[in-house]
Amino acid sequence: MSLRVTCCVLGLLASACQRDAEVTAKPAYDLAMNSHQLMEWVLEPAADIVWDSAGTIITAEGHRELAPGTDAGWDKVVRAGAVLREAGNLLMLPGRAAGADWLEYSQALSGAGRRVMAAANAQDPDALFDAGGHVYQICRACHDQYWVRDED
């Protein structure tokens, strides 16, 4: 092998190695938001949109259905479901995940978000009510286990 060819082969190897290193380098997750902020700014606003769009409330004037009455209203619920679905992934990021059950609740939240999206896409008030209840159970289950509240 001539010197030039050897150099060329080494050069190719080096650039291939460099490319491998780039691909396998750990993504730089931005975990600046703590769980308190993630809950308050991402999860809760999305969950509130879902819960405020499902079921019935009783007012002085009688019963009022909360289900959206317009396509735009349903779209808003689809988007809130999408946020909850992705929020499950956010909770699973290394640095946030706090154990096996945590991962299970996070995955369950993504599943519940998927149900919300399906119900809202179908504009089905009963399915949305059930999906909203499912979301609530998952929030509660994780809080019961992982939310350490100060004794007061």
Ligand code: HEC
């Ligand atoms: C995988 C676990 C997990 C899931 C799922 C989860 N939470 Fe939380 N949540 C926590 C933890 C841990 C805290 C305590 C955070 C802290 O204050 O450090 C918390 C706290 C909160 C708080 C209080 C924030 C504060 O500290 O004042 C709100 C509001 C909240 N969660 C809303 C929700 C809602 C709504 C859902 C469901 C859509 C949900 N969470 C699902 C783990 C979870």
